[in-house]
Amino acid sequence: MFDPNGPVLGIDPGLSCCGYGAILGRGEDCHVVASGVIRTPASDELPARLGQLADAIDALLEDLAPSAMAVERVLFQTNVRTAMSVAQASGLAMAAAARLGIPVVQYSPNEVKLAVTGSGRADKAQVQAMVARLLRLAAPPKPPDVADALALALCHTSGATVRSARNAVASPAPGYERAVAAALARDAIR
Amino acid sequence: MFDPNGPVLGIDPGLSCCGYGAILGRGEDCHVVASGVIRTPASDELPARLGQLADAIDALLEDLAPSAMAVERVLFQTNVRTAMSVAQASGLAMAAAARLGIPVVQYSPNEVKLAVTGSGRADKAQVQAMVARLLRLAAPPKPPDVADALALALCHTSGATVRSARNAVASPAPGYERAVAAALARDAIR
Numbered sequence: 494m495f496d497p498n499g500p501v502l503g504i505d506p507g508l509s510c511c512g513y514g515a516i517l518g519r520g521e522d523c524h525v526v527a528s529g530v531i532r533t534p535a536s537d538e539l540p541a542r543l544g545q546l547a548d549a550i551d552a553l554l555e556d557l558a559p560s561a562m563a564v565e566r567v568l569f570q571t572n573v574r575t576a577m578s579v580a581q582a583s584g585l586a587m588a589a590a591a592r593l594g595i596p597v598v599q600y601s602p603n604e605v606k607l608a609v610t611g612s613g614r615a616d617k618a619q620v621q622a623m624v625a626r627l628l629r630l631a632a633p634p635k636p637p638d639v640a641d642a643l644a645l646a647l648c649h650t651s652g653a654t655v656r657s658a659r660n661a662v663a664s665p666a667p668g669y670e671r672a673v674a675a676a677l678a679r680d681a682i683r
Numbered sequence: 684m685f686d687p688n689g690p691v692l693g694i695d696p697g698l699s700c701c702g703y704g705a706i707l708g709r710g711e712d713c714h715v716v717a718s719g720v721i722r723t724p725a726s727d728e729l730p731a732r733l734g735q736l737a738d739a740i741d742a743l744l745e746d747l748a749p750s751a752m753a754v755e756r757v758l759f760q761t762n763v764r765t766a767m768s769v770a771q772a773s774g775l776a777m778a779a780a781a782r783l784g785i786p787v788v789q790y791s792p793n794e795v796k797l798a799v800t801g802s803g804r805a806d807k808a809q810v811q812a813m814v815a816r817l818l819r820l821a822a823p824p825k826p827p828d829v830a831d832a833l834a835l836a837l838c839h840t841s842g843a844t845v846r847s848a849r850n851a852v853a854s855p856a857p858g859y860e861r862a863v864a865a866a867l868a869r870d871a872i873r
Contacts, residue, residue, distance in 0.1 A: 580774070585778055
């Protein structure tokens, strides 16, 4: 289902563990409406696992009625061993959304890092910490696939805003910018 | 749909051009029931193209009610530039079949070549020529994606049989073996 007022759904594609995270609102009102992982058993054959993943993604889209899907762009150099199944999982997610008329945007890992932490070379821990702060969670979401999916959704919702906020932390800024600036300020204090 | 008496559907996965070929029967009765390609326009966005491909594959499965799907196993070393979209297309095909309870088997290009021509190092032209001979077609099917899909279906239907026929061309053999032996004999005469 497609709902223009629905949440932005981030998908960190994977066959063994596919992270998802849906956020609604912007700036300080931005909050998590659903998050988790879809797992398929390694003991099953590949086609069966792909079928299970497709079923689960369809159920998720039906349930959440997102306004957009943000999917990690799979880069081959990352890990050739898993790149195949990650590509297949991302393909299933994008096809499922497209068939329901849900707009899909792909973001590279570096775009997500840049949008959420202000640095395209941030490490995983930094991304996870910023996701927790921006969404006012007590701790970084686990497993990391959930944090990555939420980071994708954040990147889509407010990527440009977050970047501009990072560049002007000192200046007063409304909504999302304030949230990022506040999180960064807390960081700086520690 | 899954029909235990339905044809074997070969899929040569691709996003720009996805070949399919369905064959029914064995040996000399083996014949093509459907073949062609699914194309998606390069001018469309990737998610839309994946959605179109998924729709078309579902329609094909509904229409043909295959007893099995044979899909080319994507190897990364082949062509990194297209490997991503080929992997995504193969994932869509396998998921679609699995969701309908249709058994799926993947075959490597070498397994297909070996099954159809007797040599894992056969070139494309040889494979295409053998597909035409084994299925009694006037000419190799075009585009080559169709021939590749039919070769996959042949590999699934009679791979082992074809191989044993190649090893014993001289001895009398029933059905499929005879067809292969006859084709090879015609080859030898030229």
